[in-house]
Each structure stands twice: as structure tokens, then as C-alpha cells.
Amino acid sequence: MTAPPVGRGERLWAWVDARLGLSAITPLIRKKRVPVHRHSIWYFLGGMVLFLFILQVCTGVLMLFYYRPSANEAFDSVQFMMTQVKFGWLIRSIHVWGANLMIFVLFIHLFSVWILKAYRAPREFTWFSGLGLLGLTLGLGFTGYLLPWNTLSYFATRVGTSMATVIPGIGPFVGRVLRSGNDVTGATLTRFYALHTSVLPGLVFLFLALHVLLVQQHGMSIPPGVERKSKGKVRSVPFVPNFLLHDLIGWLIALATIAALAVFIPAELGKKADMFASAPAGIKPEWYFMAPYQTLKYLPATLLGIPGDAFGVIVGGVLGVVFLLIPFLDKPRPDGTHRPVWRTVAFATLAYLIVFTYLGLRS
Amino acid sequence: MSESRSVSPLSGEPISRKRFIDWLLGTTIGGLIIAVLYPVASYLVPPPAGESSVNSVTLDVKLADLKPNSGQIFKFGNEPGLLIRTPGGDVRAFSAVCTHLGCIVQYDPAHQGIWCPCHNGRYSLQGANISGPPPKPLTPYAVNVRGGEIVVSKA
Numbered sequence: 171m172t173a174p175p176v177g178r179g180e181r182l183w184a185w186v187d188a189r190l191g192l193s194a195i196t197p198l199i200r201k202k203r204v205p206v207h208r209h210s211i212w213y214f215l216g217g218m219v220l221f222l223f224i225l226q227v228c229t230g231v232l233m234l235f236y237y238r239p240s241a242n243e244a245f246d247s248v249q250f251m252m253t254q255v256k257f258g259w260l261i262r263s264i265h266v267w268g269a270n271l272m273i274f275v276l277f278i279h280l281f282s283v284w285i286l287k288a289y290r291a292p293r294e295f296t297w298f299s300g301l302g303l304l305g306l307t308l309g310l311g312f313t314g315y316l317l318p319w320n321t322l323s324y325f326a327t328r329v330g331t332s333m334a335t336v337i338p339g340i341g342p343f344v345g346r347v348l349r350s351g352n353d354v355t356g357a358t359l360t361r362f363y364a365l366h367t368s369v370l371p372g373l374v375f376l377f378l379a380l381h382v383l384l385v386q387q388h389g390m391s392i393p394p395g396v397e398r399k400s401k402g403k404v405r406s407v408p409f410v411p412n413f414l415l416h417d418l419i420g421w422l423i424a425l426a427t428i429a430a431l432a433v434f435i436p437a438e439l440g441k442k443a444d445m446f447a448s449a450p451a452g453i454k455p456e457w458y459f460m461a462p463y464q465t466l467k468y469l470p471a472t473l474l475g476i477p478g479d480a481f482g483v484i485v486g487g488v489l490g491v492v493f494l495l496i497p498f499l500d501k502p503r504p505d506g507t508h509r510p511v512w513r514t515v516a517f518a519t520l521a522y523l524i525v526f527t528y529l530g531l532r533s
Numbered sequence: 534m535s536e537s538r539s540v541s542p543l544s545g546e547p548i549s550r551k552r553f554i555d556w557l558l559g560t561t562i563g564g565l566i567i568a569v570l571y572p573v574a575s576y577l578v579p580p581p582a583g584e585s586s587v588n589s590v591t592l593d594v595k596l597a598d599l600k601p602n603s604g605q606i607f608k609f610g611n612e613p614g615l616l617i618r619t620p621g622g623d624v625r626a627f628s629a630v631c632t633h634l635g636c637i638v639q640y641d642p643a644h645q646g647i648w649c650p651c652h653n654g655r656y657s658l659q660g661a662n663i664s665g666p667p668p669k670p671l672t673p674y675a676v677n678v679r680g681g682e683i684v685v686s687k688a
Binding site for chain 1 (some may be wrong): 637667
């Protein structure tokens, strides 16, 4: 039998524990260990994305206190927040920079998982839930972009939702549901507001719970090369406190970087959207949509007898499904090694994204 | 314990009480899910917007104010339209919605043509798609000039 608690802190803990049963979690925390090897640095990225997401939720909730979701008021309310409200500019700039950094880190996380083959059995559902989170995050980026109701966001949404309408068969219907009508109007803004502030974050929490639960259940994946060399004996450290303290350092660096960017390069607001004005010259989407945007520019009006944009959307959709199925397509050889093809595809995809993003930014 | 049996009115085969209750529960739960999802899904689909009843508009701009080799956007009902005056002095009007991905086009005096800056699509002075990704020509409108006033109507 354990000794009765003596100190005030211990007595308080015993009181709380008797009512909430917190000590049941202790073995779970003790069980979680993180392998240490030359690729361990990539393990920090998932936690980093989680930290940035929490930052987005906090700054997003703060902006809800001033934002008004209608075509007439949205731009003015953001302008008011940026110019009149104390630290309003800081909150919005952190939200904008945090979103960009979150998507950037998410992409690095994705490629590190892909290249190090962390999707191998039994982690297929970790891969699926991760890709679900990527889709939701890009959805958050797309819907959030419209909310300030400025010229750039208006035309980006016209183009983005038009891409949905070129899907053969269901395209026009999907486009109408997305836009809440045939055109991008105040009704689209209301719809995107609902998606951005409640539907998508809610889904993110669900997928995140599954993702984190699976990571906890299966432990961190050890890259096949490291596993072979160490013959199953890889050194590890406890998640609490060793790894978590390193995580905290990363989060503080991320917060400091975002704060510095927000202060020195605050988010811009641009001009209020005018539904009866030409798209301005030099209009471009956010950098994370730049590669597909640039690809669409190169596609001819018709390709293999179908419109070029429809061709691009169909090919993109097929590649998306192939991407989802990588854990099943990348089967190990009988000796446990993997063919180099999927790693090559990963590097080729990375090269495509970098080159086309660069070309898009430069054009 | 033996299960009481009855005969299916459809197939004539005997069905157990357990199977019947399973079927009843399954159908009820399925029905409940549909009863919840159908109204929610229908609610999310916007009601069909009525076709724009506008067939013709008289523009604020006068012919004398529209210089050759220039263009401007006008409202044609709920849709943006593009009015251009060619270098030769002709006045033409088109739907300003790019046939590629729906951006709003503009007149490009340097190239003497119509340009969509979103994906660098180009149209001729007749509205024909001549380069870049646009798959179709711009929808043309009829233009009538009555005593200096410009009237645009569906062609």
C-alpha cells in the first residue's frame, strides 16, 4: 500500500485523482517513447502542425469578435479590426502567417512520411487520416481566403469554384452548392464563413483525434533502412518529458518566427471586392495553390477531345486517388526491402511542386 | 431456447423472430439516418436562381465618352459585360465572364484585344478565343447606338 499524501500539493492531487481518475493516464504517458536515430528530426513536424493549428483556432476565435460575414460589411469589418482595434492587425497577421506556416510544415511532414515510408502496415489509416487533414487544411486555406472579401480573394474564389464546375457530370451541381448559387456572391461568403469557422475545424478535430490516437497506438514509425541497420534495436527516449521539451522549443521558435513576420510584414488587406470590375493584372493564388494554377496555364483549350481544364481536374483527381493508395501500392519485396520507385515518385512530385511554384511566382 | 418461426410472405421461407427484429431495427435505423440526412442535404443545396430577366440595358456611358481602343465593364443584370470600342471605332459588347474559369476579362489596348489576367487567356476583337486556355469564344451581345446612347441586348 502506498503512503498517505503528506504535502498540500500531494493532498490536492489525491483529491482530484480520486474524482477524475487521472492516474489511469500515467501508464499511457510512460509507455510512449520516441526512437532516436538520424531521421528523428522529422518526428517534430506533426506536433508542430498541431501547435500551429491551435494557434489558428485561438487567433480565429479572437477575430470572430469583430468580423461580420456579409458582402457589404466583411471588408469594412476587417479594415476596422486592422486599423482601429488595439492589436487587431497583430491578431490577423498572426492568423495569416500562421496559416501559411502551418500549410508549409504540413507539406514537409507529408513528404517526410512519404519518403521515409511511415505509411507501411499497420499505419495505413494514419496515412489516410493524415491526407484527410491535409485536404481539410487546404479547404480551410481556400475558404478563409475569401472572408476579407477583397479583389484577390474574390477572383481566387471565382477560379477555384469554377474548377469544381468542370468535373464531368456532377461539376455544375457541385459548383452551385459550393457557391450557393451560380456566381460568387455574398451568399458564397456566408457559406464559406460557416465552413471555415465551424464545419471544417470540427472535422479537423475528428480526424486529428483519430490521427493522434493511431500514432499513440502504433508508436512512431522507424524508417526501413534504420530498422535493418539496427536489427530492431533502436535507442529511444520517453515522450514525456524528453521529447515534449524539445517539441516546446520548436513551438517557441515557430511562435517567435510568426510574431516577427506579423510585426515586420503585416498581412495586407488590398481593395474591396467589386463584382463588376475586371480581374487585375498580375493576379495569382496563394503559393500553396500555385503549382496547379501554373499547370492550368500550360494546358491547351482542348486535350484528347475534352476541355483542357476538365482534363487537368480529372488527372488531378486520379493522381489524388493513387496518392491515397500508396500504402497498398508500395508493397515490400519478400526480403523486406522496398523498390525505389515510390521514393523516386516522391522526389519527382517535390521537384514538380517546387519548379511550378517558382514559375508561378515569377510569371 | 428455441426461436419461434413464421413464414416470410414474400419468399415463403421461414424467418426467425431474431432475424425479423434485426431487420426491423436495421430498417428503422436506416430510415432514421435517411430522415435526418435528406432534409440536411436538401437544405444545403441552394434553391434555383431565376434566370436573369434582363434582355437589354441602356448604359450610362455615352458613345462620345468611349475612346477608340478602349473598353469598360458594365452591369448586364447580375452578370458583368464588357463594352469595347475597337481601334477602327466599332462598338461591341460581350459577356465579361472568361469561358475558362470564370474570371472577369478586360480590354488590353497594347495588344488590341480582350485579355483574361487570371490564366493569360486572349480573345480577338470579335470575342473569339485565340490563345491560352479559354475553350470557347465570349458570348456576344448586340449593340445599338441611339442618339449617342448605347443599348446592349442579348444577341
